Amino acid sequence: MIRDVDVAVIGGGSAGLAAAVMAARQGARVMLLERQGFLGGMGTASLVHTFCGLYLLKSGPGAELANLGFPSEMAERMIATTGLGPIRMGRLDVLPQHPADFVRIADELVKAESSLVVQWHTEVIGVRKNEGRWEIDWSCRGSLGKTLSTVIIDASGDAVTAPWIGAAHEVAPRLQRPAYVFGIQGVRSFPDERRLQLAGMLVEGIRSGILSKAALGLSFRPSGRPGELFGTLDLAGEESGSIYDPLDPVGLSALEAEGRRVASGVVACLREMDPEWRAAFISQWPARAGIRESRRWVGRACLTGAQIEAGTRFADEIGLATWPMELRENTRGPKWRFPVEDRPTGIPFDCLRIPDHDNFFVAGRCISVDHEAQASIRVMGTCFATGQAAGVAAAIKAGGGDPTPSLARRIPGHGNFPEPSEIGIA
Ligand SMILES: Cc1cc2nc3c(=O)[nH]c(=O)nc-3n(C[C@H](O)[C@H](O)[C@H](O)COP(=O)(O)OP(=O)(O)OC[C@H]3O[C@@H](n4cnc5c(N)ncnc54)[C@H](O)[C@@H]3O)c2cc1C
Structure with a gap:
């Protein structure tokens, strides 16, 4: 069985869901390949039950959404389903989410997109490039299949495709605990x-x-x-x-x-x-244990812990990381590193791009960041934001465009991000 699409999204966690829906909303023919029988990844299969990183850090009252478009839509849908709003924890606002509700919300989101095909129970087992397009091998309960796509988004959480296409990747010597x-x-x-x-x-x-x-x-x-x-x-x-x-x-x-x-x-x-x-x-029981960190991409840019600590902003940013670095490396509990003056950090578009391949994007917890920055960007609110950007970029690329100059205008609400000058950065 061979299917031909514009954009193939590998992995249907927070990032892959956002990527697939947003690429389809741009008009691309999209296939989302997911090995479980439902979407949501760690937020459903591993029962992680709060959305972090949706809101700006602040000490004053009221939660303020950091990224418009898909992340804000997910927050609205979850609040409407559970009836529970954001909870303040010090300077952090977190949104309780129930995995059973997340699964159903994801079902509704993908069903609404007529150009999006979801293949559950499908494990991607190989990827290679052939005359500029991608060939994706997958397996479903003993049946082998192939998908041809113009663009790939790896939202697998584990950067599964990196070794297959010979791309640079790394695993930190001391990982966040599962x-x-x-x-x-x-x-x-x-x-x-x-x-x-x-x-x-x-x-x-x-x-x-x-x-x-x-x-x-x-x-x-x-x-x-x-x-x-x-x-x-x-x-x-x-x-x-x-x-x-x-x-x-x-x-x-x-x-x-x-x-x-x-x-x-x-x-x-x-x-x-x-x-x-x-x-x-x-x-x-969860369908699988929760993995906070594994293989990461080494992309065209690498966001670092020091940049998050400084609340650095970038000309090519596609979203904001607002969750402080939550390092969980030992039994002494989490070690928190907050950015100076609670500033949000821009996520450069180049953290979602890899060298040598213009028609390949990455999203979610395995994007190109260092070990410390991963302790911030891995949260689901931020995964929705990187997934959204990868989806929009992939659709533009598949349509023959260049996502670099036009991407910002296509990400919903991008113009509404606080500008560096508005948040006190020279
Ligand atoms: C214990 C724990 C607590 C956490 N607490 C919070 C929290 O409170 N709030 C918060 O926001 N975040 C929290 N996080 C982090 C967050 O849950 C994850 O980092 C985030 O969900 C990752 O999303 P993702 O889409 O990048 O990857 P994942 O959710 O891992 O999704 C990847 C998807 O790809 C699929 N996949 C992988 N390989 C293949 C393949 N070869 N073929 C087909 N499909 C494939 C997987 O089945 C999965 O569905 C926590 C994480 C853990 C482990």
Whole structure:
């Protein structure tokens, strides 16, 4: 089976969803290839349940959207579905999202685009260039197929196509820790003031030998639905003694089993220790463990942690990164690095482009940034923004245009971004 399209998007997470919808809205014939049976990536398959990076950092009241177009549309749709608005945490505004709602919103978004074909259950297994166009090999439950496309967007999260096309990529020597997010139901009440008490119970469980030390990496958050919580368990840091490799199937398999083992132990322990948890049970495992960082592209430009810290702006920026760098490298919890004066940082278009190939774009958590900047741009609000830009650029390129000069005008609301002068940058 061979299909021919203008734009092929590999991976339907936050970035791939935005890219595919936005490319289709520009009139391109688009195919979105996704190995799961639903869209949303980490925000659905791994049960990550808040949209970060949608809003500007600020100390005053009120949440202010940072990127118009697709990111703002997703925020509006999620608020309309859950009835929950942004929550202020210090200078950060985060939007609670429910993975079950995200899946349905994504279904509706792709269904509305007549020039967009979604192929679920489709794992891309090879890509090569032939006379300027791309040949994409994929596999669906034993059937092999091929898609021909003018432009590719790699939104796979893991830069899966980089080794296949011989493009530069890297994996940081010390990666952000992975985590295992799972659903819990049946907890009678979960008031904020009891968090410390629960942590104390876990410490007691570890001291008495019932729980492993890994239980210390666990935190809970209400899902917004009655009686439902999400547990997030940070796994495998440098302290674990084992080398963590998110691209190694044996290591990944061990991670999945470890997540389920520790989570089950904790819930069983809390059932015994806390009357509020007596009827608690694990209601949902993720389809896969949450991977914060793996292989990244080395593109035409590389956004650095120092540039995020300075709130640097660029002439060719396609969106704003507003989430501070949230470094989760060890068991001591996240280390935060905020930009000076809470400034947003521009994301250069060249971080979405790779050397040698004008008809290839990248989006999402694997764009061309350094390890520290990845700790900011990986959040879903920012992935929507880079996906949107890649989608628009790909459609322009597929139509025979040059996305460089015209891109800014085609990204919805781009002209509404605060200019460097308006936010106090000389
Ligand atoms: C534990 C944890 C907590 C987090 N907390 C937050 C948070 O609170 N807020 C926030 O905004 N962000 C958070 N993040 C980060 C955020 O969830 C991810 O960085 C973001 O979702 C990445 O989006 P993406 O589209 O780039 O990649 P992904 O979501 O990883 O999507 C990539 C998609 O590509 C598909 N794919 C990959 N390879 C192939 C292939 N060969 N063929 C077909 N399909 C393929 C995958 O199945 C997947 O659906 C967290 C991450 C983790 C792990």
